[in-house]
Amino acid sequence: MDVVVVGASGFVGQELVRVLARHPVFEPVAFQAHQRAGRRLGELVPGLSVDLAERPIEPIDPRAVAAELAFCALPHGHSGGIIRELRARGVRVVDLGADLRLADEATWRRWYGDDHPAPELLGSAVVGVAEHVRTELASAQVWAVPGCYVTATVLAAKPLIDAGLARRDLVVVDAISGVTGAGSAATETTHFVNVAEGVRAYALGGHRHTPEMRSLLGVPVRFTPHLGPYSRGIAATITLPVADATVDADSVRDVLARAYGTSPFVEVRETPPSTREVRGSNRAVLAATVDDEVGVIVATSVIDNLGKGAAQHAVQGANLMVGVDEVLGLEGLGVWP
Structure with a gap:
């Protein structure tokens, strides 16, 4: 399944790259970012395979997304408008940002200090830890990964x-x-x-x-x-x-x-x-x-x-969204000592 990472240059985006590089079902076809566009993935994420390390980071453009699923790893206030455009194109979304975690616009404004970028989307996403929303994720079009x-x-x-x-x-x-x-x-x-x-x-x-x-x-x-x-x-x-x-x-x-x-x-x-x-x-x-x-x-x-706090949790939930085993691509990860 073709997927895209929107916001690939931050720490969470880099972790997504690391995990998706070994996923047997998800095939990353594009990596987009506001910052560091034009650089190679290998400059940000050491240890990638040679071919993946040479892949470019492209500017963010939801109209250029040719994938079935998008992982959005952007700061608050930046993903709402992009998700609106992705959904209009029929792309399912795993959002690791804060834009769709709260259902109430007044609560958003109180805690984030700005108007919401896509208030019509508030309340439309499945929100919750994957272990608690397994059933809902099976049919979810958008999952807002908790902080x-x-x-x-x-x-x-x-x-x-x-x-x-x-x-x-x-x-x-x-x-x-x-x-x-x-x-x-x-x-x-x-x-x-x-x-x-x-x-x-x-x-x-x-x-x-x-x-x-x-x-x-x-x-x-x-x-x-x-x-x-x-x-x-x-x-x-x-x-x-x-x-x-x-x-x-x-x-x-x-x-x-x-x-x-x-x-x-x-x-x-x-x-x-x-x-x-x-x-x-x-x-x-x-x-x-x-x-x-x-x-x-x-x-x-x-x-x-x-990992569980962001990128790997996102992949776990994405597995559930597309109907494959939730552990797929996450087996054996971890570092000790």
């Missing part, structure tokens, strides 16, 4: 809320991400000397992934992100109020284990995982327990922000 922090959080929290183990009250999320989560453009905050050997919180007044978490979980969420001194990976700690005194560590782990018992990319365990375990992969590893003294569930979730 990286959102994916890590929702995988751990949603089954506990839906099962009634957690009260529908304030959920507190603290998460740390590697620097690739800030994008490929160098800034003062991502400069080596400002990131190395330290961790800092940011967006204390509210992060744009917060309304996504609230929408997918259906509860109030207080989210604080942190920037860590490493390239890729997210570790999220989620604190949820227990529904009642009968909720214990065994019941929490049992709910998570049953929720993901047939999921090939999600592992549930007793001990907290490390981001190094999921580096370069589409895996998520969850652990949870109960703090009886204060009456809360404490869950932790680790993913690779470029």
Whole structure:
């Protein structure tokens, strides 16, 4: 199946190139980008085969897309108009940007500060983590892939809320991400000397992934992100109020284990995982327990922000959209040590 990557020059786009290069069904026929158009793929993504490395990055032009499926990996505000044109041409879309994740234009404007580029498309996409929307993806024309922090959080929290183990009250999320989560453009905050050997919180007044978490979980969420001194990976700690005194560590782990018992990319365990375990992969590893003294569930979730948090998650969902095994092209990915 012919596919195109729109936004191939950023870190997420580069990860898409890396994964699609070995996919047995998806055949990338074009790579488009606003930035770095005219350069060779091999200049951005080391380790590609010689023929793929020589492929050019073309300027973004949805009218030039001759493919059945498009992966859009663009900053917020840039993909809405392009998706409108792609859909008019009958192209199905996996959108890794933020433009279609929220259904309400006023909420978009509040969090992103601008008018929405394609308000008529709001509410038209399937939104959610692939493990939670498998049935909907089979017929989806557009899938809005959740943000990286959102994916890590929702995988751990949603089954506990839906099962009634957690009260529908304030959920507190603290998460740390590697620097690739800030994008490929160098800034003062991502400069080596400002990131190395330290961790800092940011967006204390509210992060744009917060309304996504609230929408997918259906509860109030207080989210604080942190920037860590490493390239890729997210570790999220989620604190949820227990529904009642009968909720214990065994019941929490049992709910998570049953929720993901047939999921090939999600592992549930007793001990907290490390981001190094999921580096370069589409895996998520969850652990949870109960703090009886204060009456809360404490869950932790680790993913690779470029893998399960973006590009590899996108390929997993695209597999489901076209009716092939969701693990196709994602087997064996990951790096250790």
